[in-house]
Amino acid sequence: MKYVEAVPEDIFRSEEGLGVWEHRGKVVAIGIGHAPTARRWDNNPETCVGAISIYALRQAMVDAGVDPSHVDGLVIDPVTSTGADWPRGKPIPQVMLDRWEASDDPLDGLTKNSICWLLKNMPELTGIKFAMNASNCMSRALVAAAQAVGEGETHTCLVLKAWNNFEGRYYHGGANDDGSLPGSAALAALTNLWGTPACYATAMQFNEYCRKYGKSHAMMAPFMENSRRNGLLFPEGYWAQHRPEELRTEDYLAAPWIAEPANLFDNDLPIMCSGAYLLTTSERAPHLAQPPVYILNHASSRTLARSIMPTLEEVEADTARTGRKIYEGAGITAEQLSFENMYDGFSLFHQFHLEGLGFRGVGFGEALDFYQTDISIQGPNPVSPSGGNIGSGRSRFWMHTDCIQQIQGRAGARQITGIPAEVGVSGGPMPLGGNFTVWGEAPD
Amino acid sequence: MPKQGVIPDDLTAPFWAAANEHRLVIQHCTSCDRLQHPPADKCAGCSGLEFDWQEMSGRGYIYSYGVVHDGPVRMLQEDQPFNVAIITLDDDPDIQMLSHLPGTPPGEVPVKTSVRVIFEDTANGQKVPEWRVVE
Ligand SMILES: [Zn+2]
Numbered sequence: 001m002k003y004v005e006a007v008p009e010d011i012f013r014s015e016e017g018l019g020v021w022e023h024r025g026k027v028v029a030i031g032i033g034h035a036p037t038a039r040r041w042d043n044n045p046e047t048c049v050g051a052i053s054i055y056a057l058r059q060a061m062v063d064a065g066v067d068p069s070h071v072d073g074l075v076i077d078p079v080t081s082t083g084a085d086w087p088r089g090k091p092i093p094q095v096m097l098d099r100w101e102a103s104d105d106p107l108d109g110l111t112k113n114s115i116c117w118l119l120k121n122m123p124e125l126t127g128i129k130f131a132m133n134a135s136n137c138m139s140r141a142l143v144a145a146a147q148a149v150g151e152g153e154t155h156t157c158l159v160l161k162a163w164n165n166f167e168g169r170y171y172h173g174g175a176n177d178d179g180s181l182p183g184s185a186a187l188a189a190l191t192n193l194w195g196t197p198a199c200y201a202t203a204m205q206f207n208e209y210c211r212k213y214g215k216s217h218a219m220m221a222p223f224m225e226n227s228r229r230n231g232l233l234f235p236e237g238y239w240a241q242h243r244p245e246e247l248r249t250e251d252y253l254a255a256p257w258i259a260e261p262a263n264l265f266d267n268d269l270p271i272m273c274s275g276a277y278l279l280t281t282s283e284r285a286p287h288l289a290q291p292p293v294y295i296l297n298h299a300s301s302r303t304l305a306r307s308i309m310p311t312l313e314e315v316e317a318d319t320a321r322t323g324r325k326i327y328e329g330a331g332i333t334a335e336q337l338s339f340e341n342m343y344d345g346f347s348l349f350h351q352f353h354l355e356g357l358g359f360r361g362v363g364f365g366e367a368l369d370f371y372q373t374d375i376s377i378q379g380p381n382p383v384s385p386s387g388g389n390i391g392s393g394r395s396r397f398w399m400h401t402d403c404i405q406q407i408q409g410r411a412g413a414r415q416i417t418g419i420p421a422e423v424g425v426s427g428g429p430m431p432l433g434g435n436f437t438v439w440g441e442a443p444d
Numbered sequence: 445m446p447k448q449g450v451i452p453d454d455l456t457a458p459f460w461a462a463a464n465e466h467r468l469v470i471q472h473c474t475s476c477d478r479l480q481h482p483p484a485d486k487c488a489g490c491s492g493l494e495f496d497w498q499e500m501s502g503r504g505y506i507y508s509y510g511v512v513h514d515g516p517v518r519m520l521q522e523d524q525p526f527n528v529a530i531i532t533l534d535d536d537p538d539i540q541m542l543s544h545l546p547g548t549p550p551g552e553v554p555v556k557t558s559v560r561v562i563f564e565d566t567a568n569g570q571k572v573p574e575w576r577v578v579e
Pocket residue numbers: 473474475476477478487488489490491492
């Protein structure tokens with residue numbers, strides 16, 4: 001087995017001018033697997049992050065109609081933490097040790113994943129010839145897997161991302177409770193002396209966006225309502241499974257601030273969840289159980305902030321660049337996008353992604369006005385038909401699942417009806433530093 | 445509003461030592477003549493490894509801000525809500541610093557106006573640059 005500890009950076013298409021992706025239309029997504037979601041782990045070994053990962057991987061193979069022995073590739077994001085970590089020094093529960101084959105890292109299957117642990121506990125995967133880690137997001141793992149299939153490293157490849165969520169607040173505890181910080185951390189973007197929550201940079205950029213363009217936080221409400229509405233039509237998601245509640249404008253606007261102008265609902269809800277896809281080649285696709293969805297391109301942003309945090313100007317320049325890379329490599333124009341599923345966790349940057357794409361001609365400073373028009377799945381301009389993290393909890397993969405399902409025509413009650421689902425785009429997370437995939441119903 | 449203490453490390457020691465003398469210094473790449481903050485081992489502009497530290501005028505400008513109502517740092521929670529502003533330096537507007545804007549009520553931040561550096565004590569006595577709106 002060829003084992004790649006970390007996906008090499010040179011496979012990512014992070015520059016402009018690379019032309020059409022050399023494997024456009026030759027790599028397809030077929031199968032999808034998701035385990036049931038939960039708000040937090042219930043200390044049951046059958047629902048630990050390793051267990052729900054195995055569940056999703058098996059579902060993706062069943063869904064694709066692929067025998068496990070025919071899978072020859074496995075690409076995973078080994079990172080599964082939502083930010084609420086396994087407490088320092090707390091012993092591994094005996095039920096975990098009894099239930100699962102251990103790898104050399106006792107935290108595998110509990111607070112992270114590893115190729116080794118998954119293969120020990122999925123003995124049916126007898127044909128793996130290529131395995132690779134690609135952290136920190138399904139968006140990155142998916143791009144890495146698509147490139148690996150394109151390059152012939154694997155012809156039938158599973159891609160996995162899972163999340164574990166324990167008791168405790170997101171990023172609370174640890175260094176944030178300490179009386180002092182190391183000098184470097186004190187000046188850093190995330191952990192720092194000024195106590196900025198994770199959403200701060202986005203809130204600060206959104207504040208400047210509203211000032212510059214004369215917009216307001218309240219103008220986000222139709223997007224938030226639409227996202228939750230779509231999420232409630234996503235049976236694989238958290239809100240549909242556990243809390244089938246609409247998000248009304250008055251509830252959104254009354255929510256407590258986290259870092260004003262980002263409120264509670266602008267922050268996604270950490271959950272336990274897992275997602276897996278089965279990718280293969282276009283030649284093999286006709287023999288499988290679902291229609292193929294062709295990967296037309298992948299593109300990445302590797303831009304770094306000039307100083308502590310990206311300014312609005314840096315965000316806009318980079319999302320525009322990302323949009324150009326997305327279209328160039330896929331050989332399409334903005335007019336050919338049927339729908340967009342760009343990332344939304346935090347909700348206040350979805351408009352940066354959308355404007356960078358120029359979706360439906362929307363330019364900088366115009367997305368919040370666009371949100372006041374029909375952006376529903378029934379209309380001709382479906383925005384975030386997946387509902388994203390807002391609609392289904394924090395996974396960073398609902399948008400990819402939705403692109404595949406929409407184009408396969410099996411998005412169920414969420415199927416877009418105002419326009420044929422022919423070409424979609426998904427990816428994230430942040431405007432600076434994301435990975436993006438373009439999906440088509442046809443190979444070119 | 446006392447901040448967590450600071451334990452200077454190799455990378456940031458000159459920054460913190462200067463702060464204790466009420467001076468604001470920023471890491472400067474001697475190969476490509478570029479300021480860099482936060483400090484890093486390598487220049488993000490030219491990958492250079494040679495740095496000195498340049499003293500700044502202490503004048504800046506409020507680029508944007510947010511108001512933290514529910515933050516993760518325990519020592520700051522009793523002071524919520526509080527401002528966190530992005531300050532850009534007049535010496536090089538590409539260089540940012542964070543500020544609680546002492547003296548400015550939460551949410552009443554005059555963006556795009558001038559600020560001056562001051563130095564405040566943190567919990568362990570290490571001083572930290574902070575910024576006040578210029579009246
Ligand atoms: Zn340099």
